[in-house]
Amino acid sequence: MTAQAVNKSAIGSTLVELKSISKHYRKGKEKVNVLNELNLTINRGDFLALMGPSGSGKTTLLNLLGGLDKPSSGELIIGGARLDQMSNSQLTRWRAQNVGFIFQFYNLMPVLTAEKNVELPLLLTNLSSAQRKKHVAAALSLVGLSERADHYPNELSGGQEQRVAIARALVSDPQILLCDEPTGDLDRTTADEILNLLQTLNQQQGKTIVMVTHDPRAADHAKTILNMDKGRLV
Amino acid sequence: MSSSFLQIPIISWMNIKNIPQRLGTSSVAVFGVACVVGVFIGVLSMATGFQRTMLKGGAEDVAIIMRSGATSEMASGLGYAQAQEISHLPGIVRDGEEPVSSPELYVVVDVTKRTTNTSANVPLRGVLSAAFTVRKNLKIVEGRTFTPGTNELVVGRAVQRQFAQLNVGDKIKFGSTEWTVVGAFEADGGLAESELWCDAKVLQEVYRRGNSFQTIRVKLDGADGMQKLKTGLASNPTFNFSAQLESDYLAEQSKPLTLFIKTIGWPVAILMAIGAIFGAINTMYTSVSTRTREIATLRAIGFGSLPVAISTLVESILLSLIGGVIGAVIVYLLFNGYTVSTLNFSSFSQVVFDFAVTKDLIVQGIWFAVIIGFIGGFFPAIRAANLPIATALREV
Ligand SMILES: Nc1ncnc2c1ncn2[C@@H]1O[C@H](COP(=O)(O)OP(=O)(O)OP(=O)(O)O)[C@@H](O)[C@H]1O
Numbered sequence A: 001m002t003a004q005a006v007n008k009s010a011i012g013s014t015l016v017e018l019k020s021i022s023k024h025y026r027k028g029k030e031k032v033n034v035l036n037e038l039n040l041t042i043n044r045g046d047f048l049a050l051m052g053p054s055g056s057g058k059t060t061l062l063n064l065l066g067g068l069d070k071p072s073s074g075e076l077i078i079g080g081a082r083l084d085q086m087s088n089s090q091l092t093r094w095r096a097q098n099v100g101f102i103f104q105f106y107n108l109m110p111v112l113t114a115e116k117n118v119e120l121p122l123l124l125t126n127l128s129s130a131q132r133k134k135h136v137a138a139a140l141s142l143v144g145l146s147e148r149a150d151h152y153p154n155e156l157s158g159g160q161e162q163r164v165a166i167a168r169a170l171v172s173d174p175q176i177l178l179c180d181e182p183t184g185d186l187d188r189t190t191a192d193e194i195l196n197l198l199q200t201l202n203q204q205q206g207k208t209i210v211m212v213t214h215d216p217r218a219a220d221h222a223k224t225i226l227n228m229d230k231g232r233l234v
Numbered sequence B: 001m002s003s004s005f006l007q008i009p010i011i012s013w014m015n016i017k018n019i020p021q022r023l024g025t026s027s028v029a030v031f032g033v034a035c036v037v038g039v040f041i042g043v044l045s046m047a048t049g050f051q052r053t054m055l056k057g058g059a060e061d062v063a064i065i066m067r068s069g070a071t072s073e074m075a076s077g078l079g080y081a082q083a084q085e086i087s088h089l090p091g092i093v094r095d096g097e098e099p100v101s102s103p104e105l106y107v108v109v110d111v112t113k114r115t116t117n118t119s120a121n122v123p124l125r126g127v128l129s130a131a132f133t134v135r136k137n138l139k140i141v142e143g144r145t146f147t148p149g150t151n152e153l154v155v156g157r158a159v160q161r162q163f164a165q166l167n168v169g170d171k172i173k174f175g176s177t178e179w180t181v182v183g184a185f186e187a188d189g190g191l192a193e194s195e196l197w198c199d200a201k202v203l204q205e206v207y208r209r210g211n212s213f214q215t216i217r218v219k220l221d222g223a224d225g226m227q228k229l230k231t232g233l234a235s236n237p238t239f240n241f242s243a244q245l246e247s248d249y250l251a252e253q254s255k256p257l258t259l260f261i262k263t264i265g266w267p268v269a270i271l272m273a274i275g276a277i278f279g280a281i282n283t284m285y286t287s288v289s290t291r292t293r294e295i296a297t298l299r300a301i302g303f304g305s306l307p308v309a310i311s312t313l314v315e316s317i318l319l320s321l322i323g324g325v326i327g328a329v330i331v332y333l334l335f336n337g338y339t340v341s342t343l344n345f346s347s348f349s350q351v352v353f354d355f356a357v358t359k360d361l362i363v364q365g366i367w368f369a370v371i372i373g374f375i376g377g378f379f380p381a382i383r384a385a386n387l388p389i390a391t392a393l394r395e396v
């Protein structure tokens, strides 16, 4: 493992384990190696920033951690589950129960209100409608957007949209939050607010967060910074 | 998977709410299906209307007696003596001493169609007073009936509306003989309304038929009347006549044209449906591709591929359904009750009938739309279900 640990405050049991993970794509006859024999351990409660030049494989790695894609080889264990051995439908169910995604462009459903967007992951649970409402209200209040519950995404600012997205990622209480450039589309001040929110979630709720970012100031909010280059951790 | 029940409605709802943003392509699918269902119902309503008129004219307690082998009234013929003998066979209702039996002549005459201003074959039936007894639903609704022995006509309501010079008081010439229209009759919208009636004796004279007729209609006496009549006809070796129920006869007469309309209508409808299916497929592929990021996000959150597929089908079927309803409503407003007259192959004469956009046809048309929507949405649904999530999320 060649992780460059900047901040070693993370203590806790192992949540994620990557054992010699490789990922390649086929472009016609050519094989493009995107991730090369990656080894990595992430502990519960960590806030990890993943940095590196464009094309170095950050998003690809994040997609593997989130069960959106499968590694070409290697072992990927999260919370004791072997993701590399799961079928697509097993992965789908696993995602519903274990991960929250936060995207650069928020990816809210434009035809649903903030509240309904946040409720989406709960539709995959057995919660009753009343219970769902309670969880949604709690998540919205956590991100400070209770007042905007019935607003549609196009009635919200970028920062507010991202807060809704964070509430959506949190609402089903997943083991890990995965963020791909969560502040990439926001101005400095708004970005800082979002980063502070993520930091609070990490510190107060103990959420494990992996965040891909290009921005060193964003990375400063994390406990651990990892750098990637050409499909390797450096 | 209990959660599918929640997933399908919410994704479908989102798809549907999204439609206004894809109004252009969505309306292509709707329009296509509307056309198909419109043509489908339109053509079949013609067949249905024609058949309805034909069948309405046929009673189940009236037998029509024609020369064996004659497939239409025009091809039949029988002398006066034979007519008398047949009328006294068993199985026929009697009114006092007299059997309820109506010997009739049937010829066609040229009359000018109002809509096209061209002439067409209209049946002219020569009858005696019994004709009015045999047909119980026939009513003179304007003027009076003809006076026996004169060149007077009463005309069916339907033929009167579609053809020129048939108003009460009009004089009309067939060949060298001039006739005066003295009345109009209705027959519950049945086939008789497509006919002109006159005194059989006068028609015999004008057409130099001596004392012969072409057919006899008789009122059957009870459930076994037909059997008795048939036995009677068979028992006399000099008879070469056969009897059938008027309803059966008219059903038979309606078959060739109905079949013709349907054999043209179905292939046209199916060809158009194939076009509409391609329209729907295209629309739904567009729908899936514009929703790529949305679908990928839902899948990332943990929504299943099956609910995503089903909701795509739901959208496709809904669009088709809208198209189907629009098509059906337009055809109903445009065509239902629209009166036309056309040549019935079987009798070589015009039948006036209304297009009948029935409930059955509308239901069939709507089902047709649903099938188009299902087929059109099928492959796009599979594509939506198999969307590679990681790749789709990269597309901004
Ligand atoms: N589906 C694919 N097929 C082929 N190549 C792919 C595919 N997905 C990603 N790649 C390639 O993998 C490499 C890593 O991509 P990735 O998106 O992980 O980089 P990144 O570090 O997230 O870059 P950025 O900072 O620009 O987001 C790139 O060279 C990219 O072109």
Ligand SMILES: [Mg+2]
Residues within 6 Å of the ligand: A058, A059, A060, A180
């Ligand atoms: Mg990236």
